[in-house]
Structures are given as structure tokens and as C-alpha cells.
Amino acid sequence: MSDDEIKYLFEPRTVAVIGASHVKGKIGYKVVENLVKGGYKGKVYPINPKGGNNFGLRYYKSVGDVGEPIDLAVITIPSKYVLDAVEDCGNAGVKFLVIITSGFAEVGNIEGERSIVEVAHRYGMRVLGPNVFGIYSAKSSMNATFGPDYVKKGNIAIVTQSGALGIAMIGKSAAENIGLSAIVSVGNKSDIQEAELLQYLATDVNTKAILMYIEGVKDGEKFIRELKNATRRKPVVIIKSGRSEMGAMAAASHTGSLATEDVIFDKIIRQFGALRAETIREAFNWCRFLSSAIPPEGENTLIVTNGGGLGVLAADACESHQVSLYKDMKRLTETFEDVVPSFGSPRNPVDLTGQATDEDYIKALNRALEADFIHSVLGLYCETALFSVDKTARMIERTYRNFVGRKPIAFSAFGGTMIKDAVNRLASLNVPVFEDVHDAVSCMGALYRYYRYRKDAEGVESPLSREELIKKIDLTAIRRVIKDALNEGRVYLTTPEVQSILDSLKIPRPRSRIARGIDEAVEAAEAIGYPVVMKIVSRDIIHKSDVGGVALGLDNKKEVIDAYQAIIRNCRKFRPESRIEGVEVSRMITGGAETIVGGRRDRTFGPIVMFGLGGIHVEVIKDVTFRHFPFSRREALRMIREIKGFPILMGVRGEGMKDISTLADVILKVGALVYNITEIKDMEINPLVVFEQSEGVIALDARIFLSDKGGAGA
């Protein structure tokens, strides 16, 4: 959908309400009432088969009677009548349908929902819902919802998958003095998805931050494309529920969302710059703070406090929220020494102690504002006998006005009823002041995370283009291997097939040769280099070690000869009937760090890549991360740095740093493979052994599964 098209969902010139009741308390009554009370700038056409008048409006008997083009029709009638109404709207030339009515996919009526969308599309209409509370847009003063009639106008847009939560959020935002630019309920997402709403909100000048409540997304690739576009312009805060097993079940029964594994969702939205909030409170706080704070110019944060305990708590919170406290004691002392009372500390936190007066406090904050080595400030205030609350509140407001265009600042004020009231009063003036110090730090952390992303995203080299990747990789050979397997009706690749794909990708695997006699075995071992491993090759022997068909750690010619004889003897003895094709001689690999690199075609997000430390790290500690492909080399390095076991790759216990550069290449190659070859459902190199710097990697084992649906390939 083009920008122009989606515009009329948010800025319709005319709105029809299908099912506009005359009975107070009915949804169809409430929607008309809200449109009128909200001062909607366009024309409202209530539709009711009985006709009539209300709110000074004429009620039309059918949408066809209006006789004017209708941009948006809100449908509130029972589900069994909806399909006919959609047909009527189509005939009347409606552009957008907002179907409030529930009783569709969320209760298993998938067919009913499908028919509605089919009919709508036939007429070129787009559908929001069903199972929504409606849409509010500040630009048109349009409250086409059955929620509260008062919506506070402002700069935050909300997109919510839960209708009930959305309605309550309208009230909550007003109660917390948070102004909204839009709030849209997406419900069952039969047609219009979050992606299209993001598209509009990203460029809407009134929207400074976007808050999304999501239980699950449908077209993940489209979603992240729009997310990426939006986060380049403004912060997007996402509450994604359904993380736990019970939560996912509840989400499924609530909106029929099929949850992608939460950790994948989490990593992918962060990849594209979204901030994930744990609680609604946190999400509101972040949106409010980020919609007004300027980008920090550097990482040096300073805490100023009149309560030592608060300072310590804030310092702890800064660590958890990745806020860096400035540490240069000398400079701090020089700057703050003369504003800190005798028992205080000029370090960071700058502790003015309970003896500080409001003058001391404001002096210290102003020093922080002027000091060019300080990039952001947390001002913490603990109620004391020496401060008058009113004076303090005025001081905080004044300081904020000084800071707002120059440095990010967040305040916390902790104390009694007067403080509580002052905090509320200041919040209504859009001053970022919080009762709990943790909330202030959490906001500062979100700000930094967001602008760190923006900075990284700006300077980034473009992701390896598909063309470059194709140039590097022999896709023709890979396609042939996969085609052959699919032709044989297989959805897995055999070891030689997997090996040939690794070779095409130029991912090294242990050198190996099949020897058909002692001389060949020795020749192979000498060519490969000691130590070697030898294994029987026979289609009749699966569990090679059970029959004595494996020998490890062979260091010289004599050992190879002995081992060859022993292997053949053992196999003849234990499996006299088996057809022996030879003995595979391969290099024995020791040392290095075991990692795992995987790729798959996710149902929601398409091509995704996984990286983790191998072995028990994956199985027990779940020390893995995910990304959507394509991405840049820098992102691959970020994946590597992100895992908990990263220090192992940097070298622990006296070991050297591992070949992280080559590892990043493998991650990109696996990404390119699953991106380009759509027939690959899942692939995994496990373990991929990573040696020390510039010594490369080796794939000890790998598996590839194909999608039985096939696919045309890219």
C-alpha cells in the first residue's frame, strides 16, 4: 500500500458508522458519540436501518443512501450481518473498513473472516480488524472508538493487538498526562497489519514515539522492513507478550497468534532498533521520555543527588540499564568540589548530602550542564527538611528547561505526599521526573540504547548484497545437489551432499580420503598429515565404533597400518556379511572452540541465522542469538560479541583469541545460503571449531533439511 492510500485510514474525510445505535451503552452509539464529542473534522454518517436523528446528525438507513464518497466505515453490527455490510460498503465506494465486531478467527470462525477480506479486496477496500476497538487519530481529531470520549492529544502513537488493553491505555495515558497522536487496535489482523500502520506513523510529523503491544506478528518480513524504516526516524517501544509457555497459550486463545519463539522475536526486533519493554509502565515511561529528550552527544552520564543511598541505588541501576557513569575523579573533583558540602562527595554520584540546600543543588546541576565532558544527567532528589517542595519543584522545572535543548536529563524525586503531588504536577508539564529512581535510570538507558542503535545504523556498510553473495558462492552447484535430493523425494541431504555444499561455501571441513588398501591408507594419512582418524566405510555398518570400525589419534605410518588391519579384521569378524567399501582417513582435529552456526527459514520472519557456543552451551545454557538475514559483517560480529560465552572466543585460561573474523564469514555464508536457496528449511553446522586468530575454522559436522513444499529458489 502506498503512503497515500493508508493516509485515509488515519485522516478520512468522511466516516460512516454501520450499526449506529440510538441506545446509549451500545457500541454503535458510543462510536458516533466519540466522533462527535472528539470534534472530528470530517463528516460523520451514522447508518441505522431505522434512520432517525441524534447528536444533530441524520442517520441514514443504509450506507448506499449517503450518496457521497466514504473514506472509512466503522462496522459495529453482529458478526452474522457483517459480510452483507461489507458488500454494501463495497458498493458504496468505501476505502477502509474498521470492523469492531468480534466472533471471527479468535473464536475459530476463520472462514467467516476470510470471506470478509475476500469481498473487501474485490472492491478494493482494506480491512482493520475484525475484533478491534477502533481507531483514534489526533490529526483529524477522529475518535472512531468505543473507548473513553476524552483522548489527550500529543506525540505518542499506540498500536495494540489487545483491544481491551488499548481502551484502558487511552484512559491511562490521559491519567498520566501522556498525549497521543494516534491509537489503533489491530485485533485479528485479517488484512491490515502492524507493518502498514508503522509505515504511516513513521512519517507522521505529530508522532514522536511509537508504542506497540504485540502478541504475535503475521508477515514478519514486512513487519521488520517497516520497523527498520520507523526506528531510523523515531523510537519504537514494543511490549511483546506471550513469552512464557502459559503466556503463549493465553495469547493463542486470545487473538489466535502463533508465537514465534520469544527469543527469536526478541533478537530480531532489537536488530532493527526497537526497544523492548517488560511492563506497560516502562513502555509509557520510555515513550514519554524519548519523545522529548534530545540525542546524547556522548556516553558520560553524571548522577547528582542529595541522598547518598539514592545515589548508590541509581549507580547500580545504571549498570543494569547500560548507562555509563563518568569516572574521571580528577575532573569531577575539579568541577564539583566547591559546590559539594564537607561531608559529601564530588565523585560520581555527586553526593551533596542531606545538608545541601536547593541553591547547592541547582548550582551542581548547572555545573553539569556547562561541563562539556558530561553528556547526560540524572538528578536525584530525596525529601529533606532543608528543601521546600514547591521551591524544589520550580527548580526542577527551571533546570529542565535549561537542559532540554542541550543534554538529556531525567529526575527522580522521592518522598511524601507533597513530593508525590509535585511529581504529578511536573509530569503534566512534561518534565521527566519519576518517583522511583529506577524509573529515571531505565528511561536514560532506553534513550542510550536507541541512539546507540541509530549511530551504528548510520555508519554501517550496507549488508552484503545478494549479488555479491552469489558471486562468492557457487549457487549453481548447490542448487543441483538440492534438486537431486528433492527429485529422489528426500528432505534431508546425505553426508557427501552436505560436504559438497560446505565445499561450495568454502567452509573448511577435515581433509579426508577413502582408502581401499593399506598402501592407500598410508598414502592418504601422509597426504593429510598426522594425527589422523580412520573409520570403516560400509553401507551395511551404521554404528562403526560398535564393531571396532574406528581408530582415533593415529600418529604415524605404523599406527595407520596396524589400525587399518585391525579395522578390517574387526569388521570381518563382527559383520562377516558386510560390503566393505574402504576406510575413510581424515585429519584428527584438536583444540579450538566449538561453536554452532545455523540458518533456517522461519515461518514468521523468513531467513534467520543463529549463532552460539557449541555443545552444552546451546543445550543447557541456551547461549545463542538470532538475526534476520541479510545483515552486514558488523552485525555478524555483534552476534558473536553478544553471547555470554564470548570471553571464551577472546581467549580464556591462557588461550589466544580465536579467529572471529573467519567465524563472522561463516555466519554470513550460512545466512546467504538460507536467504538464496528457499528450499532449505534448516541447516546447522555443529560443531564449527574456531581456531586461534588467522588459523580459520573447521566444520566437524553439519546437517541440512529441505522444505518438502519445495520452492522455486531465488
Next chain:
Amino acid sequence: MSDDEIKYLFEPRTVAVIGASHVKGKIGYKVVENLVKGGYKGKVYPINPKGGNNFGLRYYKSVGDVGEPIDLAVITIPSKYVLDAVEDCGNAGVKFLVIITSGFAEVGNIEGERSIVEVAHRYGMRVLGPNVFGIYSAKSSMNATFGPDYVKKGNIAIVTQSGALGIAMIGKSAAENIGLSAIVSVGNKSDIQEAELLQYLATDVNTKAILMYIEGVKDGEKFIRELKNATRRKPVVIIKSGRSEMGAMAAASHTGSLATEDVIFDKIIRQFGALRAETIREAFNWCRFLSSAIPPEGENTLIVTNGGGLGVLAADACESHQVSLYKDMKRLTETFEDVVPSFGSPRNPVDLTGQATDEDYIKALNRALEADFIHSVLGLYCETALFSVDKTARMIERTYRNFVGRKPIAFSAFGGTMIKDAVNRLASLNVPVFEDVHDAVSCMGALYRYYRYRKDAEGVESPLSREELIKKIDLTAIRRVIKDALNEGRVYLTTPEVQSILDSLKIPRPRSRIARGIDEAVEAAEAIGYPVVMKIVSRDIIHKSDVGGVALGLDNKKEVIDAYQAIIRNCRKFRPESRIEGVEVSRMITGGAETIVGGRRDRTFGPIVMFGLGGIHVEVIKDVTFRHFPFSRREALRMIREIKGFPILMGVRGEGMKDISTLADVILKVGALVYNITEIKDMEINPLVVFEQSEGVIALDARIFLSDKGGAGA
């Protein structure tokens, strides 16, 4: 201090205020004012060299002039006069000193602080502070602080190391309708510690929950003894700050606290039943909820909601807060089917949808109250058009009154200004209702964690008594080894000494023998069993493998003979001057899981035991846990279960379960060792290999360091 003694700190019959100023705004003025305004039940004697009258009280020129026994003297005069005042108080027969004055250890004046305590103790007085804001006790209506004059009476006691934070907490608690039984500032803790305050508060019938803000404890062993005693009677919620590097530095400069490593503090307070809160908000919420909720009778929690999204968010939060949601769909459906509207869900969360009326809602809650398989309830309410807020508030209150004596219940109400006001109103009636669903779940989680601890603590077998442990372990032999080392001026034990201690503890180590010739080597290998490892034994060769002095994986007589010759030849060749004492032959160990078991004498907490998975798990992932010793076998098993890598010990990748029982024995033995032998500063078995069930463990390496201060032993 006996219970009787500490009593007069909280319940003094007479209070003198040294430095009772006539000047409003002075601390000495404020303390007298607060005592008078707070309606203190005993007698107040303001002391001011100029005498005078105020608040209807006679001001005495000196404390000696009072002529009556004084239980408590509050000192507010400048630091340089404090020592004299303490002497005067001693002469006047004062029992307790509360020294508000700052300028002592917190600014480096350690000597001044020491003198005060010395003098006080000479007169049998105890000291609270210096550097405190005073003490409030509801029982005596005594507000001997310079904080707010209004303190709301109630059931929560606060002990705080930060004065400024404490004063603000008085206001905050009043603003949040949280009543206090006591609030005490401990400041520099020159004499009276948290432990003694806990001792009083544990048995104070007015105190139903205790909240502590701690930056660091001094006598850790005494603290945990009183903590254990207190948590058997009532919940103790601890905010421990100084977790991060910057936080710990700030805490050090704030109250001079030397922080024990945070993770150790964390594990030990949890071992003794404390609930650790991250934020002040959380701590207040928990205290308020736990002070009124009854213990749950089982683990089945039910969520009832009228907003699907809230239900999903709550289900997620339940997982993070260890609240178990009841899962039996059949029973849930039977119980709730007829109260759930058609589009809702009778599963857990029971989702009544936005269509539910308040009658539906109350019906569902009452079903939950009556159902004997439901043990606790989370009632979530999302503002809708169908509920009147007032009616809902009344309904929540009524439901709460029904529940309060029968099952724990917490509510969340999310919505606009009216909801916000209703939440505040209900909170003032002590109904546990929160705006954010996360807060309600967090409280329920704290309740469960506390009562799980209580249940475990009740049924527990007593920790292995010192006597039993001594019986099992040959302490005499161990003491001899340690005495010899100390006599030689060593603070480390040699390998044979460590081995002899492992033998005394009956912790297996690989069988080994020193061979002085080929025949002895073969004999040793045959006795030990193949495969064996051989290592040169020579005081002149430290890095054995560098000179070819090590041979691994020797499988038979021939290999032992060859290896013996090779080792001797290599060592003669590379180190011709070395004195060769023989070759150590020991069993080669393969398989099993590597763990680490350590013990140490912590500066704060005394004997502590550490357990973790070995190798990189300790170094990189920090997958370790700690406990104070002595503890029971059950606690040792809990340590094992607690680490992230626990699944490895349960068997992954087709491996069997490990010998967790023997592992628990080793943990107890190491605990007993550091507990009984006070000369041991630090010991570590790393790795301790744990084999499959009933196959035991083996200590591959261990080290023991002694305290250079020596010690008498236990």
C-alpha cells in the same frame, strides 16, 4: 544484648535531647518538636546550656541536672562536643545514645568514633549511629527523628543504612498509605548493628514485615543468625545496594561500607529466607502485601481478567516471578465455563473479555474462592465501558474482604484517572490493588517465595552438627598437617599435604603410586588398573610436560615400560642436573562432569561454601552459588539444583544422571572443613569430577591456603 535490654531503645520511658535548640530549622529543635507532636508517651528532657522553655517543656542546662533515670539520649550537637556529651550521659545513667551528629567514620574520623563507643561502653551505654536521623517507634509513639512530624502508624518496620533515604521513606510511606511500626537509621553502625534491631523487631507483635536498606553489613555471622530468627516469624525484605562497581564505590564513600561481593551477599540472605527487592517501590509493595496476606495452602494460582492482553502479560510475569499457574483444563472448564462469555476462555487466565459485566467478574472470583484446587488468585481489571469504576472498586473491596482470611489475592486495575483514584482509595483501605499488573504478580511471587522458604525451613533436618561432622572427619590428622605447614611459615599446602587432607575427608582422588624403577612402575600400573598416567617426580622439575616428563593414556605393560624409559631419558636429557625421585603412576580419569567445590572464611560472613560447574562455566558464565555453613544436606542439594548448568548433572546428550548424592557429601565436607579449621582461609577442589549415579566423584586437583594470622582452631 538480651531482648530486655534492646527494648528500651524502642520503648524508652524517658528521652533526653542533647542540643535541644530554640531555633526553628535546627535539628535539635526538630527532634523535640517531633517527640511532642508525635505524642510520645514517656517524658522528654530537652538539654540546652541556656535552659529555657518551649513546647511546654523545661529545658535543662545539662543532662546531669535532670535527676531522673534516662533511657535514651538523642545527641544533635556538633561532632567536636559529642565525646564530652557522651561522658555526661554516662554519668547521668543513660542507657541508649542515638547520635545524629555526623562527621565521624564516614569522613575518615574513625578514631573519634572509636572513642565515643569506648566511653559509652565504659558506662554500659549502647550507641545507635553516629550519622543517623534518629528512631521512630509506634509502640511508644516516639518520633525521635528530625524527619517529617507525621508518621503513619502500622505494621511495617524499616531499618535503613542511609539516613536521607530513611527520612524520605517516612514521607513516602505516609503518601502511599503504608503504616510503620518503627523506622530506625543505623548510620555508621559504630556499636548497634542491624542484627540487634532485627532481634527486637522479630518478636515485636506490631511488626508484620521488616524492610531493610543495606549497603554492607559488619558482623555478618551475627546478622544472618538474627535474620534466620526473624524470617521464621515474619517476612524480611532487603534492598542491598552497591551491587555494581560504581555502586559499591559510592556506598564505600557514603557510609564507609566494605562490600562483600554482591553475589555472596545475595545467596546468603536468600539462604536465610530474606526477600531481595530491586527497587524501593518493589520493597514497599512486597512489605505491604506480605504484612496482610495469609500463607497460600498450595501452588495453584489462578488469573481472572476482563482483558485478554493483561492476562497474557500476567501469565508471562508469573513465570518470571515463580508463580505457578494452575493448568488442569478440564477442571478449569468445569468450574468456570458458565461464568465466561462466549468469546472468552475458561482456561487460566480465565478471560471474561471486555464484554463481562461486574456481576460476571465477581461471580468468577467467587468461584475461584470456593474452588479448593485454587490456592491464590490474581484479579486483573481493565477499564471498560461496561464497568462503573465506583462499583468495581466496591466490588474489589468486597471480594478482598471475602478472600483475605482464606486465600491470598492481589488485584490490578488498569485505566484512566478514575481507576487511578480508585486504586489509591483502595490502597488506603489496605486492599492490595496495583495499577501495573506486573506489581501484583511480583507481590504474589514474593509471597510464594517466602512461604516456600518457611515450609522448607520447618520440615528440614537439622544441619549436620559440628559433633557429627567431627566424628566423620579425622580433624586431628588435618590439624597436624596444617600446624606443620604454619610452623614452616607457609600459608599454602603442598600437593602431598592437600592429598592427605582429601584422604582425611574421604574425598577420592585418582589412585597413584611413586615408582622408582620399571618394575615398580609396572607393578603400580597393574595394581591401579589401566589406563594410567605417568609423571616425573622431581623437586627440580616444575613444568613436567615441557621436558617430556608426562605420558597419558597408557593402556598396557609394554606402554608403561616404554613410557617410563622415555620419561627418564627425556628428563636426563633436558635437565641433566635434576634430582629424580621417581615416576608417579596414577589412574587416568575420563568421563564425568567437571564441577568445582570451594570453601572460604569470608571477612563478613565467616565460613562459606561455593559450588559450580567447572572449567569455563566458572570463569566465563559465573555459574556458581554460595552458602553460609553450617547447612543441611537438603541445602547442599538445593545449591546443586540452583546452578544454570544443573541439567548437565541430570544427564544431557544421552548421558546418565550424575552422582549428585556423593557430590552433596563433598559440599558438606568442604563446609565442615572450613567451619572447623579456622586456619583455612580458602580451599578449592577444581575440578571435582562427578561420575554417573552411585559411581562417586574424584578430586583431580585441589589447593588450600591458610590464613597468615593463624588461629586457635575450633
